Amino acid sequence: MVLTISPSTLVFVLALITTVAWARPGSEDIDERDTAHQVHRTRRSRGIKDFNPEDDSEFWINGAQNLLSTKLGRKPITGQAKNVIMFLGDGFSIPTLAAARVYLGQSLGATGEETVLSFEEFPNTGLSKTYCVDSQVADSSCSATAYLGGVKGNIGTAGVTGRVKVDDCAAMRNVSNQVPSILKWSQDAGKSTGVVTTTRITHASPSGTYAYIANRDWENDAEIKNSGQDPDICDDIAEQLVNKLPGKNINVILGGGRKEFRPRDFTDEDGTPGSRTDDVDLIEVWKADKVGRNASFRYLWNRDQIMSVDPTDSDYVLGLFNRDHLEYHLLANRRKEPTLEEMTTFAVQALKKNPNGFFLFVEGGRIDMGLHDNKAHLALDEAVEFANAVQAAVDLTDEEDTLIVVTADHAHTLSISGYPVRGNNIFGISGTSSVDNLPYATLSFANGPGYKQPEEDGTRYDISRDNTMDANYEFPATSPLYSETHGGDDVAVFARGPWSHLYAGAFEQNFIPHVMAYASCVGNGRTSCNDNRK
Ligand SMILES: *[C@@H]1O[C@H](CO)[C@@H](O)[C@H](O)[C@H]1NC(C)=O
Ligand SMILES: *[C@@H]1O[C@H](CO)[C@@H](O)[C@H](O)[C@H]1NC(C)=O
Ligand SMILES: [Zn+2]
DSSP: OOOOOOHHHHHHHHHHHHHHHHHSTTOOOOSEEETTTTEEEOTGGGTOOSOOGGGSHHHHHHHHHHHHHHHHTOOOOOSOOSEEEEEEETTOOHHHHHHHHHHHHHHTTSOSTTOOOGGGGSSEEEEEEOOBTTBSSOOHHHHHIIIIISSOOOTTOBSBOTTOOTTOHHHHHSGGGBOOOHHHHHHHTTOEEEEEEEEETTSHHHHHHHOOBSOTTOSSHHHHHHTTOOTTTSOOHHHHHHHSTTGGGOSEEEEEOGGGTSBTTOBOTTSOBOOBSSOOOHHHHHHHHHHHTTOOEEEEOSHHHHHHSOTTSOSEEEEEOSSSSOOOTTTSOTTTSOOHHHHHHHHHHHHTTOTTOEEEEEEETTHHHHHHTTOHHHHHHHHHHHHHHHHHHHHHSOTTTEEEEEEESOEESEEEOSOOOTTOOTTSEEEEOTTTOOEEESEEEEEETTOOOOOTTSOOOOGGGSOTTSTTOOOOEEEEOSSOOEEOSOEEEEEESTTGGGGOEEEEGGGHHHHHHHHHTOSSSOOHHHHHHO
16 A cells, blocks of 8 residues: 655644654553663554654655755855844753753644754854863853853953953953953944843843953942952942943843842832942933933833833833843743843844844843753743744844854753653653662753752652652752752854854854854954955
């Protein structure tokens, strides 16, 4: 019998099969057992009784041949990048990416492993080496100096060279130790600029676009005093954003962190006090600066406002939607705070009106925080939101004139382990240990608060008594730490648009902005505009 089947029917059948497989996660039917690898796989355990296109060569050959044709039909884009959008998934390690893909697919009723996140369709990828000058494993501040300024620095510092040690205020104020970012280079070239994040806007990653700081914790003046430094000499991060260049010239600033801008005795929009001890309300200072420059501006603090105003009607927009970080997307009151996707859409629309183009930095900042808490569910959901924000930018821009770069600052210690059957719930049990006969989870961490104390008799904690599907579940960790750590592995770079093919191979993280600058013809290095003129 010859079975002919149209591509759309195939997709439907596949969806049906994967849905069935997903509906039966962790099924225990075992026909074959490869004891060396403890691989447990059967047709029945996948819920596939009759026809699974993946069983036939055609399925895989057709997919590969189609991709081959797509790639052969593509030519590198070598015009000037009018616009550059950099997406930074904080702590978005490669295992986190793979798990997020499965999570997304499973939430749509598929097995998940085959799901493609928006930016995985970008034509070019590379690997970025994330260590810092004095640290094998990066934090978000020294890595920000690398991927935004093109120079590596010391852990705990942002926007300054390796000559600046943590807390060294004098060295930080020395201009020759400061590392301007691609956001500054873009402003100098007449482009509009924007910064969007789900964290406090003064947090490590976004601070790398506008601050020169010897301690990432110096988000307000009180923190500088806590380090035994003088806030009259040493400007905190919020102050640098509002009063200094390039911060005061940033057209669109969207994120959280109102408390870093407001005095302690000030009750803000949500009825909570600020953190500053200098009696300065930096939000009012920001507004006064725009008035003084006769520029149109808006200050926004809730979702209704950002969803109802015209993004193109102001020269400057400051949106601070939480006194602290924005809420995790999965736990947020959706009416109060915009999503990363909504903020990205607003920013691109606002910045597009400059005929010289723009540079926009967008951070999915809470992937990292979910991982620090071993709360894989929250982290993967943030990762999916991040992918949605990338898609929004893709939809609003043209590949011919806009370079989009998606990467992470550093890895984490999440691993995807064991040999769970295809479609097994990503938050589920992977298998049973042949040493102690107890189950282990697919997702686990090298360290963190999810560490489980052994039983009194010394046996390993039995995770089958836990509800691992709970959004706040702390996945198991090998070493107990209050906060899980970053990882030292390389992170991925995905890129589309002009000169994105230069992100091939493995390279130092500080290479990243050099390519963005080359493509968009900003900064002091080699540019595509100069090369094309020769
Ligand atoms: C500033 O930094 C440069 C380079 O690190 C150094 O040569 C110079 O002496 C410093 N200036 C002061 C005033 O410390
Ligand atoms: C301020 O801007 C408005 C509108 O752009 C313009 O009409 C006005 O002349 C400006 N005033 C000054 C003092 O530049
Ligand atoms: Zn972190």
